Amino acid sequence: MxxxxxxxxxxxxxNxxxxxxxxFPVPELxxxxxxxxxxxxxxxxxxxxDLVKVTVTLIDPANPDPHPPKKPVAERWSCVSFEQPIPMTTKALAKLSKAADPCSTTLAVYYQGEELYIWGMIDQAMHYQNxxxxESETDSEQPGLFQVSVNDIGTLNVLFNYELLATLKQDTLVQRYLDVLTIGPISxxxxxNADFLKSAFREYLEQTYPEEAFRDWQDFLDNLWIQTFSRLLLKIQSYQHGGAILIHQDGADLDIKYKIHYKRLTLAMIAHAKASVDLYILEKRISADLKSRKQTLSKDLYLSGSATLHLKKGTADEISGAISFIASQTCVDGVVxxxxxxxxxxxxxxxxxxxxPKKIYRSGTATATAKSLSPADPKHYGTRHRSMIAYCWNHAKSLGLVISQDGEIRxxxxxxDKLIMWENIKIQQYVKDKKHQNKLPY
Structure with missing residues (x-):
């Protein structure tokens, strides 16, 4: 819109x-x-x-936790109330934002009549963000009716638990992000491109666990590859510098200022995949050992399990380090x-x-069907975009991504015979399913 x-x-x-x-009652419009x-x-x-970045949660102070779990996890959220509620104004929000980094904290707000007030702070938000x-394989329960995040100038995100309802970007209301990384030609x-990872993993599986079927692990490998790429884009976004990535098969028409050959990210993914299957097999053996020994575990299996779990965590940390190493290179003008x-x-x-090309085509869907394409003038875009458009037009097997300073990814x-552009790309793990809908505390 x-x-x-x-x-x-x-x-x-x-609505x-x-x-x-x-x-709980639905607030008046x-x-x-x-x-x-x-x-x-x-x-x-x-x-x-500093520009203000803040997240607020609409949550009733009279009953903030209506359905607490019988055995809450250690990292579960909690509310800390102010001695006196604070009227919710632009000035008050801006001041409190310095003490409420969205990566760790959300502000608890509610209303009385038509008046809004800030009544406390909610901790442990980092697990939600992760x-x-x-950055984490496990989700965390979210409090309140919904959250609204301020991420940039004139930009609001409204979330229900892990579902993104919509984003207001200045004067544009975006209700759907294109999942091009998991669906369609980009996916x-x-x-x-993950064939190198799959080949190395298949060889390891055949040599180490011949009883395991490779086809049972293909989705895991695809997800590992796509999620790692998503994390790289998120890290680049966080610098707010803008940047560009080109995936190509030849070195034609390129002037590379800083040549390197850095394959640690790929090798770390291979190591992580191997550690994951090691841990999976070991957990099955531990389960069988517990049944045979009547809930006791052999020392050797315990030590092996601890070592394998430590190795998997180490490979995950290695992936994170490699992502940060590459993402920082986008802060230099030019393409990675x-x-x-x-x-x-x-x-x-x-x-x-x-x-x-005389014109490019903007796709309204991840699959880029003919009906979803609308023509656009490439001259409408800036230098970085136009250079990427020209390169991908002349090198058909190339894939280009441009990240603007405001975080927009194209x-x-x-x-x-068409140069297609996708925008409003989904790169975060927004989830809309019954599993998370049932977790809504209200």
Whole structure:
């Protein structure tokens, strides 16, 4: 939706709340409009020279935890109340944002009549963020009715647990992000690039666990590859510098300022996949050992399990380190180059292709069906985008990604005789399923 306002997001939010099974009353539209208006204005403020970033949760102070689990996990959220509630104003939010980093904290807000107030702070938000960003394999329960995050100037994200309802970007309301990394031609290209990982894993499986069927592990390997790539894009976004990635098969039309050959990311993924199957097999053996020994475990299996678990964690940390190493290279002007095996071959590269298509096609779906394509003028875009468009147009097997300073990601690839562009790309682990819907505390 173009020319959208916070009021349009408020209508969408209220409609969602009405459909959600909740014992708590749905806020009046005026309350939601005031909430989103305040957050929209605070997104344009600065506090101590920094743009404001903050997340708020609508949660009732009279009953913040209506259905606590019998055995809560150690890292479960908790609310800390202020001695006196604070009227929710742009100034108050901006001031409190310095003490409420969205990576660790959310602000608890509620309403009385049509007036909003901030009544406390909620901790342990890092576990939620880690799951969204593929840094954790386990999700965490979320409090309240919904969360609203301020991530950039004029940008609001509304989330229900792990479901992204919509994003307001200045005057554009985005209700659907394209899952091009798991569906459609871009996903097909990326998964075919995982053949190096699959080949190494298949060989290890045949030599070490011949009883295991490789086909049972293919989805795991595809997800590992795609999630690692998603994490790389998220890390690049976090620098707010902008950057570009080119996955190519030849070195033509490239001027590489800093040539390197860095394959640790791929090797770390292979090591992590091996450690994962090791741990899986060992857990099956431990389960069988416990049954045969009547709930006792042999010392050798215990020590082997501890060592394997430690190894898997180490390989996960290695992947994180390699991602950070590569992502930081995008802060140098130019393109980061990958071959099809996710091996980095240089950064600060200049794309020399000049011949441009007369028009490109913007895809409204991940699958880029004919009906979803709309023509666009490549001259409408900036230098970084145009150089990527020209290169992908002249090198059909290339895949280009441009990350703007505001975090917008656009993907380019030549499909048949068309240069297609995808935007509003889904890279976080937003989930919409019954498993998470049933976890809603209200």
């Amino acid at each position: 173009k020319n959208a306002k916070p009021q349009d997001l408020a209508v969408l939010l209220q 969602k709340l009405k459909l959600t099974k909740s014992k 005026m309350v939601l409009e005031k909430l989103l208006d305040c957050l929209f204005y605070v997104s344009m403020c600065k506090e101590e020279s 799951f969204l960003n593929y 097909k290209i990326l998964k075919s 180059l990958f071959d099809e095996n996710m091996v980095s071959n240089g950064f600060g590269a200049v794309l020399r292709s000049k011949r441009m 993907v380019f690839s030549k499909i048949d």
